[in-house]
Every structure is written in C-alpha cells, then in structure tokens.
Amino acid sequence: MTNDKTAVGRRIKTLRQANHFSMATLATMVGVAGKSTINDWEKGRTRPHGERLVKIAQALDTSVNFLQHGDLKDYVFNVLKDDGLNNPEFNVLLWEYVDLTTTNPGILSGDVFNSQSHEQGKNVVSTNIDPIIDTAINQVLPAVLRDFSASAYPEPSAVINSACDRFRKRIQLIRRTFTGKYNRIIRLLDNVDLYEKLGDDPALAHYLNAATDVTGGYDIDQNYQQKMNALITTFHQQLNDINADYQAALKKQRQTKTNSTL
Incomplete structure (x- = not known):
C-alpha cells in the first residue's frame, strides 16, 4: 500500500497546529534547516522518511504509523x-x-x-x-x-x-436469506439475454435447420424463444413484486417498532 504524500502532510499540519507549534519550531525540533521543509511536507510536495519521520512523530506525540496511514x-x-x-x-x-x-x-x-x-x-x-x-x-x-x-x-x-x-x-x-436467494435468481436471469434481436439470421437459420433436421427448425426455434422470453419476463416481474412486498413488510415493522418507542 502506497502512502499519500498529501494525506501525510495534512496530518503533520493538523498535529502541529494542535500542539501550537510554528513551522520554525517544528523544524528545530526535527532538525531540518528551516520552515520551508516543513511547508513542503505539509503541502504534500515532499514526504519525510526514516529518522525524520520518527522525530516528527516524537515531536507531535504520535506514532509513525499514524503519520503514514492515519488512524x-x-x-x-x-x-x-x-x-x-x-x-x-x-x-x-x-x-x-x-x-x-x-x-x-x-x-x-x-x-x-x-x-x-x-x-x-x-x-x-x-x-x-x-x-x-x-x-x-x-x-x-x-x-x-x-x-x-x-x-x-x-x-x-x-x-x-x-x-x-x-x-x-x-x-x-x-x-x-430471502434477499440472498432473490438476488442470486435475479443475477441468473440477468445473464440470459432475453432481448437479443430475434428475426432474420441466415447463419443461425442454416445451423438450426441442419441441427434439427427439419426445414422449419429455425422458425420453430424463434417461436419458442419468444414464449420462453415472455415466461422469464413474467417471472422476473413476479419476483420483483414479491421483493417489493418483502421490503414493505420490513418498513412496516420498523415503523411499528419506532412508534412503540415514542
């Protein structure tokens, strides 16, 4: 996991101000040349490493881990x-x-x-x-x-x-749970491309007519795909209705519980 220089700088600034230290004061405590280095750290332009990071943590009464990663x-x-x-x-x-x-x-x-x-x-x-x-x-x-x-x-x-x-x-x-089973079924239904265009498809017609060994195999297949799509669409809607009833029942129960505590 990488350390965000801007976040590290923000934590240094927050703790410095909470301790009522000026940039110059913290620079002296840490042992750097001047407040410009502190400013670069706080602005996220550069990031302290190693011994300097340890000294900053000691000066600000915190841990190196907190400076690097937050809480x-x-x-x-x-x-x-x-x-x-x-x-x-x-x-x-x-x-x-x-x-x-x-x-x-x-x-x-x-x-x-x-x-x-x-x-x-x-x-x-x-x-x-x-x-x-x-x-x-x-x-x-x-x-x-x-x-x-x-x-x-x-x-x-x-x-x-x-x-x-x-x-x-x-x-x-x-x-x-009900919700877990409902969502699993919905996912399965979503994986079926119900609305793939049905109609003229010479390559598919050739395949189905040969595979079913009848001249009208393609037309029969399209007809029954439409029946299956209609059935799954209806089932999908019925599932959604049941889920809506389930959510309404939970909402009603929550409201009853809230009213009983008033």
Whole structure:
C-alpha cells in the first residue's frame, strides 16, 4: 500500500497546529534547516522518511504509523481498497458479497467498463464501482478492526485474511436469506439475454435447420424463444413484486417498532 504524500502532510499540519507549534519550531525540533521543509511536507510536495519521520512523530506525540496511514480504521480501509483488490481471494469474495447484497443488475455488467475512451472508461468505473466497493468494505470494517489492536498496525496480508474470513461468513449466512436467494435468481436471469434481436439470421437459420433436421427448425426455434422470453419476463416481474412486498413488510415493522418507542 502506497502512502499519500498529501494525506501525510495534512496530518503533520493538523498535529502541529494542535500542539501550537510554528513551522520554525517544528523544524528545530526535527532538525531540518528551516520552515520551508516543513511547508513542503505539509503541502504534500515532499514526504519525510526514516529518522525524520520518527522525530516528527516524537515531536507531535504520535506514532509513525499514524503519520503514514492515519488512524487504524483509515489504514485497514485503505489496505482493503488498495491491496485487497489485487488479492484474488479477496476480489472473488468481495464481488460475491456485492452480488448477494445489491439489486442493481448493471453493477457488474460489462457495460460499466465500455466507453468511448480509456480516460472516460476510468471515470465511468470510478463513478459506478467505487461507491459499491466502499460500501461493501465498510460493512465488514468494524468486525475486521476487532481483530487488531490500535497500538500496532497489522501487516496488509493479515488485514486481507481477516476481511476474507468476514466476507466468507457473511456470504454463507446471506445465501440462506430471502434477499440472498432473490438476488442470486435475479443475477441468473440477468445473464440470459432475453432481448437479443430475434428475426432474420441466415447463419443461425442454416445451423438450426441442419441441427434439427427439419426445414422449419429455425422458425420453430424463434417461436419458442419468444414464449420462453415472455415466461422469464413474467417471472422476473413476479419476483420483483414479491421483493417489493418483502421490503414493505420490513418498513412496516420498523415503523411499528419506532412508534412503540415514542
């Protein structure tokens, strides 16, 4: 995980001001030539390393870990957001969790990643995917934090292993719930291209007429595809209606509980 120079500088500035130190005072305490060095650090132009970072932490009564990464919560979140997404097991579990807990059928669609340009594509991915990743990580973050002491920042591998364990346990439970089953079925239905254009397709007609060994094999296939599409569309709508009823029942129960406490 890389350290953000701007974030490191911001933490130095915040702690310096909280301690009522001028830049010149901190420069003397740390042993650098003048306040311009402190200013460069705080502006994120450069970043202190090694012994200087240790001296800054001592002067500001904090830890090197805090200066580099923020508090433990920030550190763990950033490890999962940066290193975690490059870990195959974490990646698989994260997206399975997203599959089970979101009902947006386009969130994992290839359409999200298609764009007119590479730069635009990155913006689309960031806009659509980042909030979903952040939400999933934040939902397991409290449990992951309980595995570690605030006095010591764990290795990234330990953080990722903890998160994988938390995701795995949640997935096992969610798969047994109404919402988990509903979302899994919706995903399966979304993987069926119901609205692929039906009509003239000489290559497909040639294949089906030969494969079914009848002249009208293609026409029969198209007719029954239409019947199947209509059936799945109706089933999809019925599932959505059931889910809406389920959400309404939860909302009603919450309202009843709220009213009983007033």
